[in-house]
Amino acid sequence: MTDQKEPRKQxxxxxxxxxxxxxxxxxxxTCYDASFAHLLDEAGVDMLLVGDSLGMTVQGNSxxxxxxxxxxxxxxxxxxxxxxxxxILTDLPFGSYQVNDEEGMANCIRLIKAGANMVKLEGGEExxxxxxxxxxxxxxxxxxxxFTPQSINTIGGFFxxxxxxxxxxxxxxxxxxxxEAGAAMVLFEMVPADIAAEVTQLLHVPTxxxxxxxxxxxxxxxxxxxxxxxxxxKPKFSKNFMEGAGSIQGAVENYVKAVKSKDFPTxxxxx
Numbered sequence: 001m002t003d004q005k006e007p008r009k010q011x012x013x014x015x016x017x018x019x020x021x022x023x024x025x026x027x028x029x030t031c032y033d034a035s036f037a038h039l040l041d042e043a044g045v046d047m048l049l050v051g052d053s054l055g056m057t058v059q060g061n062s063x064x065x066x067x068x069x070x071x072x073x074x075x076x077x078x079x080x081x082x083x084x085x086x087x088i089l090t091d092l093p094f095g096s097y098q099v100n101d102e103e104g105m106a107n108c109i110r111l112i113k114a115g116a117n118m119v120k121l122e123g124g125e126e127x128x129x130x131x132x133x134x135x136x137x138x139x140x141x142x143x144x145x146x147f148t149p150q151s152i153n154t155i156g157g158f159f160x161x162x163x164x165x166x167x168x169x170x171x172x173x174x175x176x177x178x179x180e181a182g183a184a185m186v187l188f189e190m191v192p193a194d195i196a197a198e199v200t201q202l203l204h205v206p207t208x209x210x211x212x213x214x215x216x217x218x219x220x221x222x223x224x225x226x227x228x229x230x231x232x233x234k235p236k237f238s239k240n241f242m243e244g245a246g247s248i249q250g251a252v253e254n255y256v257k258a259v260k261s262k263d264f265p266t267x268x269x270x271x
Contacts, residue, residue: 011046011087013118013140013184019046019217020206026218027259028089028208029226029252032058032075034082036223041086043252047208048083049220050076050116052091052150056232057224064149067093069107073114080115089142090116094150097121101130108139120187122148124174128181135182143178145171146212147190160211160271162191175199175207187220188212190237193270211237213270219259226255237269 009015019026028047031037032054040048054075055067069092076090090111097104108119118140121127131141146161162171172195175186185206188196193213200207200216209216224230225238227248241258245251258264 008044008085010085013087016046016087016185016206025259025262026206026208027256028218028220029255030054030057030220030223031079031083032223033078037079037082037086038084039249040223040252041083043249044256045086045252046218047087047089047220048079049120050079050088050090051222052093053222055093057222057230063152065094065152069093069096069110072096073110076111076114076116087117088115089118089120090114091120092122097127097130101133104130105133105137108134109137112139118142118184120144122150124170125177128177131178131181131183135184140184141182142185142187142208143175143183144187144189145174145178145191146188146196149189160190160192162195168192168195171195172199172202175203179203179205188216190271193267209265211235211269211271214262214265219265221255227251237265237271239264239269 016026026046028049029040029045030051030053031040031048032050037048052064052067055061055064072090072093079088092107096107111119120142122144124145134141162168171191178186187208190211193215196209196212197215206217208218208220210220221238226241228240228242241251241255245254
């Protein structure tokens with residue numbers, strides 16, 4: 001008689017905090033539809049990110065800028081319908097919270113009603129007033145610092161952030177400010193591994209890295225990148241998990257195992 005796998009309990013914010021405290025890596029992947037939501041949940045992915053990266057992977061745009069709140073709301077509903085236990089994080093797209101905090105609040109509420117468990121905003125100290133209001137209203141927030149794709153026109157390209165002494169101090173200042181404002185999680189994108197690890201130790205909330213080394217509380221990648229099906233630019237920090245996997249399910253399970261065992265990311269996938 002074979003042992004049956006015990007069903008996974010619902011992943012909640014308290015679950016993620018406990019994982020962070022216990023040093024268990026948090027596994028996140030982007031997800032945009034019900035079918036993949038079911039597959040990723042079954043494979044043991046802890047968090048599903050309904051990312052505005054869908055502007056590139058699904059819609060075929062060159063940046064995330066054109067994505068609308070309606071797009072994010074639609075895809076969040078799709079993911080929520082296919083998911084059973086994973087924690088859903090949804091991006092607030094460009095233009096949905098920059099005009100004023102009232103509009104940002106309203107758009108966040110739309111995404112939570114669509115099925116998101118947490119919303120993610122790009123920016124540091126400038127978004128802290130909105131983070132405070134959202135937290136007070138019962139909306140969990142993940143801050144996103146380092147390389148922020150919605151600021152691509154200002155940054156001028158896909159460049160690593162925080163390499164200089166002033167850049168490192170800015171990352172620390174932004175992360176601490178977001179935490180003080182009530183952010184329950186902070187995501188670092190394309191920042192040096194040493195600074196991401198250092199800031200993670202300064203915070204009491206979980207951190208997620210993408211191109212930020214192995215010293216964060218967890219990792220996220222774009223689903224299409226790990227399956228090697230995105231036709232666009234392949235980032236240094238990603239990895240093709242389809243190699244030798246035999247199936248999409250196998251590739252996702254290999255990614256989960258690699259993150260949980262801390263075999264990914266390696267130094268070659270970090271800055």
